[in-house]
Amino acid sequence: MQxxxxxxxxxxxCQVRVGTIDIVATKTVDDWKCSVGRSITVLGERWTILxxxxxxxxxxxxxxxxxxxxxxxxxLADRLATLVEYGVMTKESYQEPGQRRRPSYHLTxxxxxxxxxxxxxxxxxxxxxxxxxxxxxxxxxxxxxxxVHVAFIDDLGYEVPADDVVTIPTGN
Amino acid sequence: MQxxxxxxxxxxxCQVRVGTIDIVATKTVDDWKCSVGRSITVLGERWTILxxxxxxxxxxxxxxxxxxxxxxxxxLADRLATLVEYGVMTKESYQEPGQRRRPSYHLTxxxxxxxxxxxxxxxxxxxxxxxxxxxxxxxxxxxxxxxVHVAFIDDLGYEVPADDVVTIPTGN
Numbered sequence: 001m002q003x004x005x006x007x008x009x010x011x012x013x014c015q016v017r018v019g020t021i022d023i024v025a026t027k028t029v030d031d032w033k034c035s036v037g038r039s040i041t042v043l044g045e046r047w048t049i050l051x052x053x054x055x056x057x058x059x060x061x062x063x064x065x066x067x068x069x070x071x072x073x074x075x076l077a078d079r080l081a082t083l084v085e086y087g088v089m090t091k092e093s094y095q096e097p098g099q100r101r102r103p104s105y106h107l108t109x110x111x112x113x114x115x116x117x118x119x120x121x122x123x124x125x126x127x128x129x130x131x132x133x134x135x136x137x138x139x140x141x142x143x144x145x146x147x148v149h150v151a152f153i154d155d156l157g158y159e160v161p162a163d164d165v166v167t168i169p170t171g172n
Numbered sequence: 173m174q175x176x177x178x179x180x181x182x183x184x185x186c187q188v189r190v191g192t193i194d195i196v197a198t199k200t201v202d203d204w205k206c207s208v209g210r211s212i213t214v215l216g217e218r219w220t221i222l223x224x225x226x227x228x229x230x231x232x233x234x235x236x237x238x239x240x241x242x243x244x245x246x247x248l249a250d251r252l253a254t255l256v257e258y259g260v261m262t263k264e265s266y267q268e269p270g271q272r273r274r275p276s277y278h279l280t281x282x283x284x285x286x287x288x289x290x291x292x293x294x295x296x297x298x299x300x301x302x303x304x305x306x307x308x309x310x311x312x313x314x315x316x317x318x319x320v321h322v323a324f325i326d327d328l329g330y331e332v333p334a335d336d337v338v339t340i341p342t343g344n
Contacts, residue, residue, distance in 0.1 A: 034294075034309075035293070036222070038297040042301065049216065088300075110296075116322055121215070124207075125206075125209075127282075136206050136207070138339075139340070141332040149325060151322070152322055153325055155321075156318065157329075158329070159329055160313040160318075160320050165287055165291070166313075167229060167311055168310050170310060172306045
């Protein structure tokens with residue numbers, strides 16, 4: 001896979017290396033054949049995962065994302081714009097009495113599917129980078145109250161150990 | 173959550189914003205209470221996910237990571253060093269006849285667990301950012317040959333829809 005400079009990169013975060021041959025630029029979704037590359041073009045920017053975590057906890061207002069995450073508003077706006085562009089969130093607005101309309105952001109069904117991604121990162125961190133105090137959250141099934149984890153599962157519904165999962169090229 | 177400048181940031185990639193109040197620096201693992209933040213400190217740097225994808229496909233040699241991913245060697249070395257520091261990979265070496273020893277990198281059990289993370293990113297991209305040609309890979313159970321996907325599953329082994337999963341603070 002050859003990385004080449006892009007005329008217009010997705011996020012504007014082109015990485016310039018001084019004293020070497022090239023400019024390594026951010027690729028766009030369609031520069032990737034592999035879905036992992038395509039996904040991280042949309043989801044892999046710094047802060048985006050934390051924005052999604054907050055959104056899955058119910059945050060919708062721009063001002064609340066800004067306050068909870070403590071990131072600069074222009075960076076927050078940039079990340080949210082990418083998520084809207086690729087169908088992860090929709091941009092709406094709300095208005096409190098006597099105030100101007102303000103922006104809010106809402107997960108689409110594709111965005112809500114990313115609960116799995118946040119769940120994997122939490123589960124892996126809980127196990128492999130644990131705090132002495134233990135996890136900050138647990139995940140349960142709302143209907144039954146039973147604890148849940150993220151796993152590979154086959155088409156009959158049986159859990160498959162990650163070590164038994166094989167990756168097969170399709171030739172596409 | 174307040175972001176403050178760190179004296180020594182984990183990866184050296186401090187983000188300096190010109191003309192605004194502050195320097196937003198990369199946090200270290202122990203700056204985060206939440207395991208999502210802890211995980212992305214280790215896994216969230218640009219290229220790291222693609223390094224893990226290659227490693228899960230069997231790549232071990234530094235020179236092969238460099239060739240397959242097309243990234244600058246000092247950046248590759250930096251990312252691999254972080255993965256070794258946090259127990260995701262081990263650094264070994266190999267030697268071909270008549271040549272000097274060269275470095276290789278091998279996933280630990282904690283690293284192999286990240287198959288789930290790569291699986292989620294692939295699955296989400298296949299569905300939500302599809303290419304006309306279809307997916308580049310499929311995942312199957314090695315033992316049974318059945319197709320697998322990533323899902324929430326409860327402690328009885330039943331799949332739980334992502335929309336039914338609730339996140340409960342522990343107070344830690």
